[in-house]
Amino acid sequence: MTAAAEERYAAIQLARADFYFFSRWMFLQRKSFKWMRAPHHKMVCDALTRVFRGECKRLIINIPPRYSKTELAVINWMTWCLGRVPDAEFIHTSYAAQLATNNAWQAREMVSHEAYREIFPETQLRSDSAAKHEWRTTAGGVVYATGAGGTITGYGAGKHREGFGGAIVIDDPHKADEARSDVMRKNVIDWFQNTLESRKNSPDTPIILIMQRLHEDDLSGWLLKGGNGEEWEHLCLSAINDDGTALWPEKHDIETLRRMEQASPYVFAGQYMQVPAPLDGGIFKPGMIEVIDALPAERIQWIRAWDLASTVDGDFTAGGKLGRLPDGRLIIADMARDRAGPDERDALIRNTASLDGKSVRISIPQDPGQAGKTQVLYLTRSLAGYVVSSSPETGDKVTRAEPFAAQVNVGNVLMLRGDWNDALINEMRMFPNGSNDDQVDALSRGYGELINRPAMKINPDLLKRA
Structure with missing residues (x-):
């Protein structure tokens, strides 16, 4: 085996075992350039790995938009888990069915990629899995996508057994311009309570919510205040760290972030700082x-x-x-x-x-x-x-x-x-x-x-x- 082949073999084995390395490796293989990663990416990967290991059953990740949240927590994580557990069952939702469907389709495309098949040769798509919002593996795994408020008749997430069997993955359940509406926020929370939670095939089926904060009583805020009676692990990532430095300076340096804050304090406080109002007040000071x-x-x-x-x-x-x-x-x-x-x-x-x-x-x-x-x-x-x-x-x-x-x-x-x-x-x-x-x-x-x-x-x- 040549040195290059040995190096590739080692990378494949590491990608199989380590979710963070898998995300980096697949990014390089799919896009032919290195991922512009930051420390918060590993924090997200570590939290998701704990869910896979059964160390966390309820996880909320608050993170700014366009900070790799969907690629990591939805597309990469579901496909890595299916590689490790080919019969895992997932339900994925977002505020719009089209967004959830697109994420599910990108996950399907990753499973079809030759680099993925090198890492997980045993995980194969069923030949009749052509729908964008729903696809299955030959081992019985499934990814089903729907919008918040949509029906989920006939589908469940997870397995009633020991070990990981799938999860419910929620990515931005609220549309940003509707989050101030009491009615629209309540509709999302009601759907979560009355429809989505009931689709767990086991009480131990994990639920992951990853979103930017939009309102004090958005789904994230409601859950963190004990809304559904469960304890949630919380990873809160602000665009500006406590020491005043930028979370991802390659994406937004601190000067850019301060300009963004000045231009739109409400949006910045919620979506970028994960505090749904400026700390010193917005309309009122x-x-x-x-x-x-x-x-x-x-x-x-x-x-x-x-x-x-x-x-x-x-x-x-x-x-x-x-x-x-x-x-x-x-x-x-x-x-x-x-x-x-x-x-x-x-x-x-x-x-x-x-x-x-x-x-x-x-x-x-x-x-x-x-x-x-x-x-x-x-x-x-x-x-x-x-x-x-x-x-x-x-x-x-x-x-x-x-x-x-x-x-x-x-x-x-x-x-x-x-x-x-x-x-x-x-x-x-x-x-x-x-x-x-x-x-x-x-x-x-x-x-x-x-x-x-x-x-x-x-x-x-x-x-x-x-």
């Missing part, structure tokens, strides 16, 4: 709010504005007390907030009004339709003696919040110290990608009411002291 221990001894124009909910296990009802000083500064003085049904919610509004006193105006949103008018009429009557106004919400949440956010971001908003401060600051920081936005909605409504009413006359002496 709550670090600009000065926390005070006592109200100024000046006349303050007050309003308590409400954002209403009607369930005990979903959104909060929130009422923010917002004031305007003679010099135009704003003060957040209180936040009433609770998850309550209609009766408890209405009692909260009445009791809060009693505590505020009749000098504090009240603003209530009016839902569309006759039911909304009836609700406002009922609340207004129950608040007899108070100044109550109501109006429909117009525009999306972000548009409504931007005027108030502008005041926060220039340091024109004060906040009275209280145990409710942290929840409000965290909500502002995450807005609009957080789980809740009720406090922001309430304060945005309150600010709109304040600026749409005549301002108080300003004492010239106050201006001299300012």
Whole structure:
């Protein structure tokens, strides 16, 4: 055997045994140039190898887009596993059926490649495996691809036996431009719970989720908070390391990453940093709010504005007390907030009004339709003696919040110290990608009411002291 032949034989044996080397070797064989790899690639390969060995049953990998996630975690991993275990059964899904099908087809093409057959000669495609979304090996292995929300009738993943028998592999279950929609996110989570999880042929069938973060309550966030009751191993890879260096400088150097962050802080925070809002806030910069221990001894124009909910296990009802000083500064003085049904919610509004006193105006949103008018009429009557106004919400949440956010971001908003401060600051920081936005909605409504009413006359002496 020549030296070149010996070297190739050694490479083939190493590719068979080691997933990371397999990925590097097959890249070279298929594309005729070396893979521009980085340390995070080995981290991903090591985590996936632990799944194959049975050391991890539930794995979440958060990683920026175009950082080799699909090639490694879907195409390469499924084919390497099928080489080691030819009868393994996989279900692969992505947010679009076309993407999942394309990944499955690329995996099929790899199994057909002559370099793959050198490594795993025993893994052969069935002659009738021509469908792009589903193909099988002669040993009984299968790869089935579908989009999130699709049907999986008649297919299962894994084997009911000792050792590895396949897996469910999820790659980007959410479409980026739909992730802010509560309905669309919930649809994906419901499908995961009600359809995908039930396709495990064994309780030990591994599930791998690899995705970029898009929202605090995307599938990854929901699972990490215990959504399905299982413990998930988490590999979180940010485009910028903790020491300020680039994760993959050959792909994006640190200067490029900072420009990307500046250009689109929301997208960058979620998709590249795996934090679904900029750390210092996006629309809101709550670090600009000065926390005070006592109200100024000046006349303050007050309003308590409400954002209403009607369930005990979903959104909060929130009422923010917002004031305007003679010099135009704003003060957040209180936040009433609770998850309550209609009766408890209405009692909260009445009791809060009693505590505020009749000098504090009240603003209530009016839902569309006759039911909304009836609700406002009922609340207004129950608040007899108070100044109550109501109006429909117009525009999306972000548009409504931007005027108030502008005041926060220039340091024109004060906040009275209280145990409710942290929840409000965290909500502002995450807005609009957080789980809740009720406090922001309430304060945005309150600010709109304040600026749409005549301002108080300003004492010239106050201006001299300012």
